[in-house]
Amino acid sequence: xxAIPIEYYLVLSGIIFSIGTIGVITRRNAIIIFMSIELMLxxxxxxxxxxxxxxxDSSGQVFVFFVMSVAAAEAAIGLxxxxxxxxxxxxxxxxxxxxxxx
Amino acid sequence: xxxxxxxxxxxxxxxxxxxxxxxxxxxxxHFFMLSGLYLTLNAQFIAAIQILVYAGAIMVLVIxxxxxxxxxxxxxLKLKLSSRYVLGWVFGSALAFLLMTLYITHSSFSQxxxxxxxxxxxxxxLGNELFTNYIVPIELIGVLLxxxxxxxxxxxxxxxxx
Numbered sequence: 001x002x003a004i005p006i007e008y009y010l011v012l013s014g015i016i017f018s019i020g021t022i023g024v025i026t027r028r029n030a031i032i033i034f035m036s037i038e039l040m041l042x043x044x045x046x047x048x049x050x051x052x053x054x055x056x057d058s059s060g061q062v063f064v065f066f067v068m069s070v071a072a073a074e075a076a077i078g079l080x081x082x083x084x085x086x087x088x089x090x091x092x093x094x095x096x097x098x099x100x101x102x
Numbered sequence: 103x104x105x106x107x108x109x110x111x112x113x114x115x116x117x118x119x120x121x122x123x124x125x126x127x128x129x130x131x132h133f134f135m136l137s138g139l140y141l142t143l144n145a146q147f148i149a150a151i152q153i154l155v156y157a158g159a160i161m162v163l164v165i166x167x168x169x170x171x172x173x174x175x176x177x178x179l180k181l182k183l184s185s186r187y188v189l190g191w192v193f194g195s196a197l198a199f200l201l202m203t204l205y206i207t208h209s210s211f212s213q214x215x216x217x218x219x220x221x222x223x224x225x226x227x228l229g230n231e232l233f234t235n236y237i238v239p240i241e242l243i244g245v246l247l248x249x250x251x252x253x254x255x256x257x258x259x260x261x262x263x264x
Contacts, residue, residue, distance in 0.1 A: 004142060007205055007206070008106070009139070009143070010205045011201075011202060011205050011206070012106045012109065012110070012139075014198060014201030014202060014205060015110055015198060016109065016110065016113050017197070017201070018194045018195070018197045018198035018201065019110070019113045019114060019116075019117060019194070020113070020117070021190075021193065021194050021197055022117060022190050022191060022193075022194035023116065023117030025186065025189065025190030025193060025194065026117070026186060026187050026190035026191070027117060029122060031122055031164065031167065031168060032116075032117065032122060032125055034164070035116055035117075035125060035126065035129050035164065036116070036117055038129065038156070038160065039113055039116060039117075039129070039132070042132070042133070042136055042156070045136075045148075045152075046136060046139060046140075049140050049143050049145045049148055050143060052143075052145065053143040053144055053145065058227055058228060058231050059231075061145055061147070061148050061228055062228065062231050062232060062236055064145075064148050065148070065151065065228070065232065066239060066243060068151060068152075068155050068156070069155075069243045069246070069247065070243075070246070071156075071160070072155055072159060072160060072247070072250075073246055073247055073250035075160045075163055075164070076163065076250050076251070076253075076254040077250055077253055077254055077257065079163055079164065079167045079254075079258075080253070080254040080255075080257035080258040081257055082167060082171075083167060083170065083171070083257075083258045084257050084258060086171050087260075092171060
């Protein structure tokens with residue numbers, strides 16, 4: 001099998017990161033913003049694994065492991081916040097959630 | 103190539119679809135494609151963890167919340183938010199352009215060595231690394247996850263009457 005050059009993975013991860021950014025900026029549904037953040041985290045993971053394979057070093061994959069556990073923690077906390085907000089406001093539209101605004 | 107194309111396609115569906123459940127399903131497909139990409143990079147352990155943690159745990163949580171909140175299609179808000187759409191696309195495309203130019207102009211990375219890369223991604227090697235060189239971060243991650251469980255419970259529980 002011929003190895004795929006590392007640049008392809010980098011370009012793919014850049015495209016996915018940009019898609020995630022566009023999702024965070026344009027969408028107003030809190031859960032979809034949340035999923036876009038997961039997209040961005042995953043694209044960074046892809047870069048880490050790509051470089052880990054490129055340099056033959058396992059530090060990148062170890063770091064991906066940590067990113068994944070932090071993302072899992074963030075998922076639990078973020079969704080709990082969404083539920084708590086929905087209980088107060090009856091909406092997940094982030095434009096209508098302004099209780100932190102002074 | 104197929105994996106990458108499908109990954110980009112499902113990522114676009116994730117942010118573009120109006121229904122949250124469809125969006126979540128596209129994201130699950132995206133996670134499976136990324137897992138396949140990790141396999142092509144000889145990262146077997148990361149590929150397995152990707153499916154277990156992301157497609158298994160996190161997406162189940164997301165879909166539970168979507169169903170709990172009984173979300174349906176968003177109403178069209180495009181007219182009111184058109185400036186934000188334009189801004190989002192401009193920033194997103196600019197970011198993509200910058201990343202592409204960075205990667206393509208500096209494309210001097212060597213072809214990776216399949217044999218050493220295959221040895222890196224095994225569970226054995228990663229486990230050794232995690233519990234020798236990275237023992238403190240591992241313990242901190244344990245503390246973080248415990249705090250997360252407590253925090254999520256406190257945040258999501260109903261307010262007590264007192």
